Amino acid sequence: MSLALIVLASAITNNIALTYFLGMCPFIAISKSLRGAAGMGLAVTVVVVITTTVNYFAYRFVLVPLRLEFLAFVVFIMSIAGIVQMLEILVERYFPSLYSIFGIFLPLITVNCVILAVSLFMVLREYTFWGTVAYSFGSGLGWMIAITAMAGLRKHLAFSSPVKNLGDAGITIVLAGLMALAFLGFQGMLA
Amino acid sequence: MTAFVIPLVVMNGIAVIIFALIMLLKTFVASYGSCQLVVNGSKTFTVQGGTYLNKALFENKVYLPSACGGKGTCGFCKVQVTEGIPDPLPVEEILINYKDIRQGFRLSCQTKLRSDISIEIPEELLSIREYRGVIRSSDYVTRDIKRIGIHIDEPKDGLDFKSGQYLMFKVGEGETRGYSIASTERRQDEVQIEVKLIPNGLGSSYLHSLAEGDELTFFGPYGQFYLRDTSHKVICVAGGVGLAPMKPIIFETLLKYPDRDVELYYGVRTFEDLYDHDMFLRLQANHPRFHYFPTLEKLEETVASTYAFTQGFVNKTLAANLTDGDKSEAYLCGPPLMINSSIKELVEKGVPEIRILYDKF
Amino acid sequence: MSGNGIRASKGFSTFVENIWLSNPIFVMVLGVCSSLAVTTKLANALVMGISVTFVLCISSFIISLVRKLIPEQVRLIVFMLIISTFVITVDLVLRILVPEVSKGLGPYIGLIITNCNLMGRAEAFAIKNPPGLSFLDSLGTGLGYTLVLLVLGFLRELITSGSLFGIVLLRNWTSWNLVSIAPGAFFLLASIIIVFNMLKRKNKTASVTADKPR
């Protein structure tokens, strides 16, 4: 599979939010404002590429040769937590305007399932190095597309009155369902 | 044996590397030196860069109100930044309106000091201090409201407040909750509050659990809800435990202003929820300028009192008894529903909206 | 009331509240990822629910035990270390006991680590409260979560294949595959939320009337 195909597949046809249900908590909580959603999406994309690459090396060159695959979860999540913390410090110091956009989301990102999931899928699907980079970038991008689209939809919700008992979260879930249905349409695209 | 040694080495290696990198970044990248913090153009503090504004102010004994403990959810700690305005964070955009954001209003708990900064805060906040006290009494006045008397130990010159203001009590790590001062007698070294127990409420359950002799820390006094120095008639409208801030207001008016009338409209659900009833009846008998109108939402026949209560909501009593609306000013404290309906009634009676002060909870 | 009585009743109310009143999925919308991903089959839902509850309880308990020792600079890493240790344990135990289900859950077992409920309980409760209470709090949250997983798993497996726990109950059932894929899962969860809110509202009005003094 060419790299472009991996990016497209992970961003659109197998969108990580809408087909694998990953990163739903922030997807529902932060899609209230478009700016916040875009900031979170950007943060996720940046972090997922960096952490997955680091985890690729950790897995291939440390864990597998030493037969320590069973420690993968804990190594992955520790490196994610560490990298997120380091990124926060760096971005705050050198890119203060960027920090104001997604700085507060960085600590939340550690527990965003997307980040860990991409590292785990990377292991399961046995990607090469560049495949890993492409896959992580595509996944981050796909999640960003999904959350910004959702934020755009929710903006219009302000003018309508959905079923009362559905609540704010409920209607977001219905919207996610409709989006997932729409994304199913892309399925044939890359067959 | 190797089955244990290799993973131990690897895992600890990873942990130490991550730790070392974070510490290196913290010391070399996240150090902003020291910054100048100017408050209201008059006070200048030198603070460690990288700390949050609210913490820096706290360390320099400037106490801003806060209910969320610096999580950026209550919006009480808003200040205006005049120089060195930072970019607004998404949290701030939720709690502060667009116009204020542009004028430099920021949440002090979300603003990190990275360079010199000048801020403007209401002058009266500068007089807010930290107090330490010991509980002298804690008694139930109704089945769920406790009156807590506190003796102030620190600072020695005690508390000076305007009638109607509130104090922020430390109720947990980084958590504070506000309660109105309910003292009837003005003393520098004593203060009373009244706390209604709210199931699972952090502040009320903490304060209810304290006993005589327990220590308390609080800040204050806060609030724009206080008795104005005018010659208008004073109308107090209280619902439930909203009676607390009315007591200083009533007593100050009666003592300080020989020609201002005071009317208290006090609404509770049942007779059991009513407190200080006898005190107000006595006060009414002794002071021709004080009028007391208690209202019960539910009137039971077995009530052990000879008083003829009005039944219904406070606004009903207001409608029936209030005169000279245009020469009055009103102080309201209670649940939002009661306040909204009472304000409507007050405006109808001719009280100018600008002279209606309220405190919803 | 004695101090002990208060604590016990507080623990109990925390426990009950987390199951129903502040159910992690319905009210807080936390941990939705796995609730949708693993509920195509009832058996998977059950195992997932138990696993999450187990990890939640034990990690809360341990975090609460060492809460006064945890250094601020590495708080998050310490949480992650403790949580992922138990997730790996659960993963290995499942592979030993129920290899089939473990395969079905695939990477979602690993993703328990990032289940928002775990960090949520650790940050909001365990770090401030004593171990016993934290344990009860987590047990409530975990059971509330399991309850939702079971309802979803029950409906989805039944509607998709007319079977429960892999045993075919409805012969000649026209399988309704939409429910097994993503969009259907979202719609089903939304419908359950509606029902939940309706029940809750009814309950609330009932309890208010009961609360009014005699």
Add this chain to the structure above:
Amino acid sequence: MSEKKGSLSALVFLVVLTSLCTVFLSFTNTMYQGVKAGRQRELRMKIWEDFDNDIDLTAFDREFSEAVSVKENGKNIYYMYAPRHLAALHMIGPGLWGDIELLMLIDYENKMINKLYVLSQIETPGLGARISEQPFLDQFSNLDYSKTVRIEKERSGKPGEVDAISGATKTSKSLEAIINAGLKTFASFGGKEAKP
């Protein structure tokens, strides 16, 4: 100064906790590896029996490793028993919901499938999951695989065909793909093995 002390104690805390967690995990893993080895040995016994041998528990491991050559290719493992031209193919591949794990016994001299076992699968109950049912699996007994194996809804009568399970097209196709891919790689191994 106090900050330095703080970070030192943080480091100590981190190292102690990491060590505890790792020791605990290593212990659990050792247990799991034990179970895993046991399962592999059971599988080997099953294969040994299917190669028409009796199991002598004391000598089993030695006999097996002497007589059977083992090849690995990714997740697939091939056991070849040259004396009778028999082989066992342990294959794992993706199904509709997750991996399907198969064990297939073949007579590679005559290019015949002797027997097919589904070791594990998590397909849709009542539909795809029926690949584990005996009537379906029996179709593979004595199946000619000289061409490719085909699982078809409507059979055309050519060799190597079996009936698909109605309503489970995707599972059938996945199963077919796993079997053919496994046979293909085995052929490349088998060819080399047979020459000398």
